[in-house]
Amino acid sequence: MTWRARLLALDGLTPQLGDADRLVWTTLADAPDGAELVFLGLDDGRPCFAAIPAAGDAAPRLANPQLWGLMARLPAADLALYGGARSLIDWHARHRFCAQCGGDTRLAKGGWQRDCGACGAQHFPRTDPVTIMLVEYRGRLLLGRGLGWGEGRYSALAGFVEPGESLEEAVAREVLEETGVTVPSATVRYIASQPWPFPSQLMIGCHVRASNDAITLDTTELADARWFSREDVATALAGKGPFTAPPQQAIAHHLLHWWLNQPATA
Amino acid sequence: MTWRARLLALDGLTPQLGDADRLVWTTLADAPDGAELVFLGLDDGRPCFAAIPAAGDAAPRLANPQLWGLMARLPAADLALYGGARSLIDWHARHRFCAQCGGDTRLAKGGWQRDCGACGAQHFPRTDPVTIMLVEYRGRLLLGRGLGWGEGRYSALAGFVEPGESLEEAVAREVLEETGVTVPSATVRYIASQPWPFPSQLMIGCHVRASNDAITLDTTELADARWFSREDVATALAGKGPFTAPPQQAIAHHLLHWWLNQPATA
Numbered sequence: 001m002t003w004r005a006r007l008l009a010l011d012g013l014t015p016q017l018g019d020a021d022r023l024v025w026t027t028l029a030d031a032p033d034g035a036e037l038v039f040l041g042l043d044d045g046r047p048c049f050a051a052i053p054a055a056g057d058a059a060p061r062l063a064n065p066q067l068w069g070l071m072a073r074l075p076a077a078d079l080a081l082y083g084g085a086r087s088l089i090d091w092h093a094r095h096r097f098c099a100q101c102g103g104d105t106r107l108a109k110g111g112w113q114r115d116c117g118a119c120g121a122q123h124f125p126r127t128d129p130v131t132i133m134l135v136e137y138r139g140r141l142l143l144g145r146g147l148g149w150g151e152g153r154y155s156a157l158a159g160f161v162e163p164g165e166s167l168e169e170a171v172a173r174e175v176l177e178e179t180g181v182t183v184p185s186a187t188v189r190y191i192a193s194q195p196w197p198f199p200s201q202l203m204i205g206c207h208v209r210a211s212n213d214a215i216t217l218d219t220t221e222l223a224d225a226r227w228f229s230r231e232d233v234a235t236a237l238a239g240k241g242p243f244t245a246p247p248q249q250a251i252a253h254h255l256l257h258w259w260l261n262q263p264a265t266a
Numbered sequence: 267m268t269w270r271a272r273l274l275a276l277d278g279l280t281p282q283l284g285d286a287d288r289l290v291w292t293t294l295a296d297a298p299d300g301a302e303l304v305f306l307g308l309d310d311g312r313p314c315f316a317a318i319p320a321a322g323d324a325a326p327r328l329a330n331p332q333l334w335g336l337m338a339r340l341p342a343a344d345l346a347l348y349g350g351a352r353s354l355i356d357w358h359a360r361h362r363f364c365a366q367c368g369g370d371t372r373l374a375k376g377g378w379q380r381d382c383g384a385c386g387a388q389h390f391p392r393t394d395p396v397t398i399m400l401v402e403y404r405g406r407l408l409l410g411r412g413l414g415w416g417e418g419r420y421s422a423l424a425g426f427v428e429p430g431e432s433l434e435e436a437v438a439r440e441v442l443e444e445t446g447v448t449v450p451s452a453t454v455r456y457i458a459s460q461p462w463p464f465p466s467q468l469m470i471g472c473h474v475r476a477s478n479d480a481i482t483l484d485t486t487e488l489a490d491a492r493w494f495s496r497e498d499v500a501t502a503l504a505g506k507g508p509f510t511a512p513p514q515q516a517i518a519h520h521l522l523h524w525w526l527n528q529p530a531t532a
Contacts, residue, residue: 084429087430096365097364097366097367098363098365100361101363102364102370124426127394128392163354163357163461163463163466164346164350166458166460167470168459195430197430200429
């Protein structure tokens with residue numbers, strides 16, 4: 001029976017964890033009646049699917065500590081599979097209608113497309129590029145605390161790339177808007193990227209050098225922004241303050257480690 | 267009267283060119299009755315707007331040689347402004363309805379958002395990350411010819427980043443799918459990015475090293491793919507064959523020049 005298709009076991013968008021913290025798979029017989037299925041790929045020759053939840057949320061659900069806990073336990077391959085599946089089915093659940101004409105859409109191409117039955121428009125899952133940047137000035141890093149974040153939690157500044165911008169322009173605009181700090185886009189250096197399925201970001205991690213360190217906070221975007229030394233960052237990553245570092249699953253955590261491994265500069 | 271708001275003069279999505287090949291600006295009085303206006307920013311203290319076309323196309327219009335000709339004449343600042351404006355108004359024209367519930371949406375936040383009057387969902391303009399990559403093997407570059415392209419025209423391979431992928435994974439998957447060539451994602455190096463408003467791509471230019479040079483073409487994606495030497499690329503960029511290089515406005519053109527300026531490697 002190894003030819004049999006598998007269905008990813010989910011509670012809404014939340015993964016179920018089984019033996020050895022692996023994802024749980026059931027059979028297509030467990031899919032709700034009439035549920036649309038997204039094809040995730042072949043695993044060991046067996047087609048893998050996920051069912052689209054009956055109704056999506058008007059506001060996509062964000063990551064939360066409980067989900068982070070589950071994700072931290074998943075093996076890397078399962079985490080990647082879950083992230084892609086989650087983005088896809090959440091997009092489908094929130095895109096049952098045609099933005100062009102308001103008509104009904106239906107799943108096409110195994111779930112990598114939706115087609116409008118009325119006007120024929122084709123719609124594709126979206127992936128939103130987000131720049132996330134380590135801003136450095138004389139050996140210190142600029143980190144911010146988002147609105148509503150727990151006291152003491154700081155992470156790299158980040159923001160969506162807007163239409164008509166390059167990555168470098170997005171980095172410079174976002175840092176200036178949020179903190180008033182000028183970063184020449186010519187100093188932007190790409191480091192690493194990571195998909196982040198809440199709901200469908202592509203996090204693009206960069207390093208950039210600031211021209212000054214005077215902070216003018218945009219309080220509609222950030223609760224605080226502050227410069228931290230290498231020692232601050234090292235002790236925070238070790239869980240010993242002076243701030244709470246981003247969790248291990250976040251690309252910001254990886255970027256901070258990358259920075260500590262770079263030679264110190266003035 | 268320098269306080270007066272300005273309206274970008276467009277014929278549908280096509281720019282009008284005026285003196286010195288600059289964009290043409292008129293006043294808000296020239297906006298069609300009831301047209302929604304997108305705020306583009308301040309220029310010299312004057313608010314700048316573009317009007318959303320009455321109806322969008324089900325299939326977004328792609329770049330064409332005539333438009334490329336116009337874009338090649340625009341000064342850099344005008345080209346950037348036009349590109350961002352075009353992406354935005356085209357997105358609005360194609361997103362008058364709520365994908366969540368099918369209800370009517372209306373422009374919000376100066377055109378950087380649409381809100382649904384029925385279910386309250388908020389929708390944001392999309393920017394689609396696309397990887398475009400120079401694939402190198404023993405000093406030669408792998409370039410492809412798209413379906414329907416003019417005979418002899420070759421450019422860098424490219425493809426949309428899919429949900430759940432990093433940039434590096436997208437590069438490796440796309441090259442393997444289209445040409446059968448294996449490129450380890452660990453060899454991906456970021457070079458440059460460029461917005462491409464047809465309709466709303468963010469082109470992310472990379473260089474990557476192949477593990478082999480045997481091509482197995484996916485003929486549903488490409489008409490041809492071929493390895494070219496440095497001399498081939500240099501003469502093509504000079505307009506002297508053996509292939510037709512991508513036009514100056516395309517990031518692929520810039521990437522090829524970048525490659526020629528790198529030290530040759532085995």
